[in-house]
Every structure is written in structure tokens, then in C-alpha cells.
Amino acid sequence: MTGSVQLFDGSNHTGLWVTGNNPTTLTEIAGSTGSSPNGISIDGSVIVGTFFDASGNNLAYRWTSATGAMTQVPLISGETNSNGVAVSSDGNKVLIRANDNVSYIWNVLLGTGTTALTSLPAGFGAVAMSADGTTVAAPTANGVSLWVNGTVTTLSAKLASLGADAGNVVLGTPTGLSSNGKTVIGYGFSSVTGASQAWVIVTP
Numbered sequence: 001m002t003g004s005v006q007l008f009d010g011s012n013h014t015g016l017w018v019t020g021n022n023p024t025t026l027t028e029i030a031g032s033t034g035s036s037p038n039g040i041s042i043d044g045s046v047i048v049g050t051f052f053d054a055s056g057n058n059l060a061y062r063w064t065s066a067t068g069a070m071t072q073v074p075l076i077s078g079e080t081n082s083n084g085v086a087v088s089s090d091g092n093k094v095l096i097r098a099n100d101n102v103s104y105i106w107n108v109l110l111g112t113g114t115t116a117l118t119s120l121p122a123g124f125g126a127v128a129m130s131a132d133g134t135t136v137a138a139p140t141a142n143g144v145s146l147w148v149n150g151t152v153t154t155l156s157a158k159l160a161s162l163g164a165d166a167g168n169v170v171l172g173t174p175t176g177l178s179s180n181g182k183t184v185i186g187y188g189f190s191s192v193t194g195a196s197q198a199w200v201i202v203t204p
Helices: 155-161
Strands: 002-006 012-016 034-040 047-054 058-064 069-072 084-086 094-099 103-107 117-119 135-140 143-148 151-154 168-179 185-190 196-202
Touching: 002 034, 012 047, 058 094, 103 135, 135 168, 143 155, 143 168, 143 185, 151 155, 155 168, 168 196
Parallel strands: 012 034, 034 084, 058 084
Antiparallel strands: 002 012, 034 047, 047 058, 047 084, 058 069, 084 094, 094 103, 103 117, 135 143, 143 151, 168 185, 185 196
């Protein structure tokens, strides 16, 4: 299990708890002032998140139990900040979002060059990735959208193609995906009462 740990000086750091052991904080990249985790692989051997450098930049990291160290995730061209959003179950794909809603996926097995980075569409502020790394969800100007192996569709369009809709719920923002990307969860509001509304949509 991973989570954010706040020290007495107010700084936040990535914590790790393993069954039978006391919680620890991860060794951070030299010069960083703190870090925050956002995702962990299915076996707990890989954690991704964001660290903060001495200049105040947010930068995505990937930590592995094999090395016991964080490494900075490659930056896509034109970006100076990044946030580690999620990691695939095997730890080999990392979802990254830059501060201006530029999102991309790093395939660790392909190295650190540009060929290892897959750009998502402009304005696609990714918030979740399926465990198999094939599906990414984001709130966009067109509504909740899904990127599936390079193809983007809105969740509303997906439902319409199945002869279904969300009824009186305005979908709003996705927050998570199932391991295969077929189930999407999020929150929005009722178009009738205006009350906040959580939702779960399962597609075939």
C-alpha cells in the first residue's frame, strides 16, 4: 500500500506499507523537496507519482522495489512539468499528465527516447488508466472521453452505440477504470435536482 506521508516540517513524501513491516518513506531523487504517489502496480513493486524539485517544478517519477530508488519519467517535447497519474498492473506503462493538459504514456520497455512516449490528443487531461494500459479516461470539452489503443470516443457516444444513455445523470468527471477498461466510474450531477451524483457504467 502506498500513500502520502506528511512530516513535522509540513512536507509531503511517498510512503510505503508492506504487510508485516512498519511503514517507510521512499528514497527520493536528489534535490527534491517532497513527493506524492498516485499509482501502484498489482504486486506493489512499482509506484508512480510526482516529486517536487528545488525550483518548484512538478515532475513525474517511477519507483521500483528492485532498485529502491525513484527515477524521473521522461518529459515529452515542449513540457517542463509532469505528474505521474497511473501505472499499469505490470508496472511497465506509466500515464503522465503535464500541467497544460498534455497527456502521454511511457512504455518503460522501450527505453527513454521519444519512441517510448505515446502522446494522447490535445486537451486530453488524463485522470485514469486501465490496469492493462490500453484505456485512458479524461474529462474533455466533449464530455467524458476514452482513449482506447489510439482511438478516442466519448462515453456518451459509446452508450448511444449500445442503445443506452446515462438517463438524468450528467456524467461530469471520470475517476477510475476497471482492469480491462470496460467499467468506468466517476461523478457528475442530476439534471433534474442538481445534486451531486456518483455513477458506474459497465460496457461490453
